[in-house]
Amino acid sequence: MVMKKNLLIAAIAITALAGCTSDEYVGENTSPTTSNVAGAIQFVSNTPNITRERTGATAAGDLDYKFFVYAIKTMPDGPDEGDAPDLVNVFAQEAYSASSNTPYKVWYTTSTANSTISNTANWEYVGSGGTSGASYGETGHQVTLDAGVSQTVKYWDYAATNYIFTAYNNKSGGTVSNVNTSGFTFKGNASQFAGLYVADKLTIENKANPTSHGTADNKIGNAVKLSFRSGVAKVRLGIYETIPGYNVKNVNFKPTSPATFAETTTNAQLSGSFNGGSPSTSQSFTVSYGTDGRAQFATSTAATNNYVFGPFDTDGDPYLGVTSTAPTWANTDASSEYINVLPNTDHTGAMILNVDFDLYNTTTHETIHVEDAKAVVPAMYMTWNPNYAYTYLFKICDNTNGYTGPAASPRGLYPITFDAITIAAADASEGFITTVSTPSITTYQVGSVVDIEDNTAEPAISEHGITYAHANGPIYITVNTDGTLATLNASGTNVKLYTVAAETTEADLMLASGYAKTEVTSGDDAMTVITSAETPTNSSISFTANQTAKFTPTNGNTYAFEYTKAATYVAATGTFVAGTTYYTTNTGAAVVDTSEFVAGTTDVSSYFVVDTPAVKAYKVIKVVSGS
Secondary structure, eight states, rough: OOOOOEEOOOOEEEOSSTTTTOOOOOOOSSSSSSSOOOEEEEEEEOOOSOEEEEHHHHHHTTTTTTTEEEEEEEEEEOOSOOOOOOEEESSSSSOOOOSSOEEEEEOOTTTOSSTTTTBSSSEEEEEOOOTTTTEETTSSSOOOOOTOOOOOBBBBOOOOEEEEEEEETTTOOEEEEEETTEEEEEOOOHHHHHTTEEEEEEEOBBBBOOGGGTSSSSSSSEEEEEEEEEEEEEEEEEEEEEOOOOOOEEEEEOSSSSSSOBSSSSSSSEEEESSSSSOOOOEEEEEEEOOSOEEEEOOSSEEEEEEEEEOOOOOOOOOOBBTSSOOEEOOOOOOOOEEEEOOSSSSSSOEEEEEEEEEEEETTEEEEEEEEEEEEEEEHHHHHTTTTTEEEEEEOSOOSSBBSSTSSSSSOOOOOOOOOEEEEEEBBBBBBESSSSSSSSEEOOOOEEEEETTTTTSEEEEEEOBOOOOOGGEEEEEEETTOOOOOOOOTSEEEEEEEEOOOOHHHHHHHHHHOOOOOOSSSSTTEEEEEOOOOTTOOOOOBBBBBBEEEEOTTOOEEEEEEEEOEEEHHHHBBTTTTOOOOSSSSSSSBBBOTTTOOTSSTTTSSHHHHHHEEEEEEEBBBTTTT
């Protein structure tokens, strides 16, 4: 499925009337006559110029045919010097409170437009609970006004300095409290957040000519548009493999040290810093509004250190998917690749995948067991904003930091670069790929997320994942070393870009120093290291200076990004050991001439030796043809 920005537009129209007995009302777009004057506030559906919005009956359906609205007006200073402006409740059941107010309920009923002074497009808010309560609205989706509750017609006040409107609906449950113009408190689990829609906060100051009040331009006297956004974030996590001659099965998810969960082969579980440990976790959030009016979510609840994404949906096949557009997804619901998650904007941290798995040859029945393969997704990619969809796609290939013997065995085989992290945003589509190796390499290109389902094509097309294309512009690359973004050298001393044959794997480059590759040093696809912070167009990710490389790929090329992690050095101790290389400084700048040293006799304590050797890591980046 393609995640799209769901902007539900319910416009509040401030209409004009000749008098209380007039039956001439403003429709959605035009005023029937010029006799109308500023009058009743009405709710209508409108279609402002916002892409991928949902309006009218469609928006009403998404909102379960109802929502809550709270609004105040600001009146000018009083007559006495020092009087402060007055804040007055408009859509509320009581006088203004800075802490908690009871909003009005608004309901949608098909084919009722223009039936009352307060309804021009099927939205109504005027009603009474009477002595025993009353229900209003679309059958099966009604709202109830309790006994003694009365909601009356509201009118524009041209003496007001401004009006402030906020609105929401929690159609799937959860609890709302402390409603005020700054926001409210919401408590719920991920499923309940999926039913939470919050309108952008709207402040209206300009005043319209009351004879043209049908225009939806957010002025006092005209229609007021409310844009609702989903409060939930969506995440999908998938794995695929590209190891020639082998299939991958029996993936076992493990905690990092210290252990925070038990090993599991039934659930995809990763370490990190999360709001809630699974979609079923309920948590309380303070909902506030940013300078752009959009809802923001923050919680005082401590972060959890692991998250359960759910079992892998293998459809009876024990082996993982083999392409980036048909991976194996983790989810408790086989009908959807995504799971609902709580927003996570305040407890972000690096996410760590730690797995064992089996390589199985279906012809020879050979099995190789790989232990402790890890990938680190940097914290910069771990913000889960509401109304965004995030994809973490891991690719198992023949380049890993796992090992195939006892824990003391060399880490090799190198079968894993985990293609990780894409952010397929509902507000903007984004994608990232991280290798599971040491160090981890993450690649990102705007628009790289692909979700295509076309059963009419011959053959049918079913592609969900990530592809890179020339038309999408630069590919950004970051390197993570043990949870820290590495500094990249613009002169190319620790990062290089090569073109390689299409069938090249990371293992080819790791295991064969003479493997054919051509360094890209000039031309349109030459790589640079950015020297100032950069946020790509249509992206929510900000890349830091001197820690991000980028290049614009050429159609159909296959590239290899190379990162060299420099060796580290420690002071030598004792006497000369034959076969050991000694250095004059702790940077390894110069090698000591040991031709006259005597083993076991010559003191070497003034020199340095290698502590950790230099490591080269690669990420193969394939670009689709004809893009």
